[in-house]
Amino acid sequence: MTHKFNLEHAERLEQPDRLALFHPDLFLRQVTLPPAPVLADIGTGTGFYLPILSRWAGPAGMVWALDTQSEAVARARQKVRDLGLTNVEVAASRESELPLPDDSVDFALLAFVFHELERPEELLAELRRVMRADGRLGLVEWTKAERDKGPPPSEIPDPEAMRAMFARQGWREQWADTSGNYCHLFLFNLDPRRDAMLPE
Numbered sequence: 292m293t294h295k296f297n298l299e300h301a302e303r304l305e306q307p308d309r310l311a312l313f314h315p316d317l318f319l320r321q322v323t324l325p326p327a328p329v330l331a332d333i334g335t336g337t338g339f340y341l342p343i344l345s346r347w348a349g350p351a352g353m354v355w356a357l358d359t360q361s362e363a364v365a366r367a368r369q370k371v372r373d374l375g376l377t378n379v380e381v382a383a384s385r386e387s388e389l390p391l392p393d394d395s396v397d398f399a400l401l402a403f404v405f406h407e408l409e410r411p412e413e414l415l416a417e418l419r420r421v422m423r424a425d426g427r428l429g430l431v432e433w434t435k436a437e438r439d440k441g442p443p444p445s446e447i448p449d450p451e452a453m454r455a456m457f458a459r460q461g462w463r464e465q466w467a468d469t470s471g472n473y474c475h476l477f478l479f480n481l482d483p484r485r486d487a488m489l490p491e
């Protein structure tokens with residue numbers, strides 16, 4: 292049984308040294324975004340990465356910041372107001388249902404969220420629905436190893452099982468960095484053969 296991040300510990304998500312563990316620009320180096328990109332931060336928490344995603348989107352693009360916990364939505368909204376991020380929309384999301392139109396997202400970030408998903412296959416299918424044909428999904432997950440930060444390894448899915456699940460759900464691994472002691476990074480795009488592969 293997974294559990295959601297407890298926002299009583301919100302300050303842990305706001306530590307600036309988190310950017311040394313993972314910086315979203317690592318994905319940007321692997322991706323070419325269109326001129327007015329639509330980005331989505333799925334499980335935004337306190338919105339720690341929003342200033343960076345807002346910069347990626349620029350004045351012509353936009354960022355959706357989504358979370359299932361109302362406390363997270365409130366905190367991310369406050370951050371967006373405080374920082375004056377005019378191209379970020381914060382919204383409540385449901386476990387496996389994103390409040391986004393079909394074929395609308397160019398890049399989605401799933402940072403330190405996957406191990407909290409109750410039905411990961413469903414969210415991966417939902418992400419496929421909202422993603423544009425050439426969109427990318429950036430996944431960051433804790434390593435399944437003893438660390439001095441983050442949840443215990445027993446709460447983290449096996450990386451190979453996770454990769455297999457992405458493949459089953461029509462996601463093709465484009466790039467990965469599994470060299471870190473704290474977290475692993477994966478970049479996926481939509482497998483063009485997915486419609487042929489997946490059952491109706």
Ligand code: SAM
Nearest residue numbers: 296334335336339358359360363386402403407
């Ligand atoms: N991504 C942020 C970061 O790294 O700073 C927050 C990480 S926090 C550990 C995980 C967040 O994901 C929590 O705020 C939780 O409510 C949210 N979350 C969990 N399952 C979710 C889902 N199915 N859809 C959207 N958000 C979800």
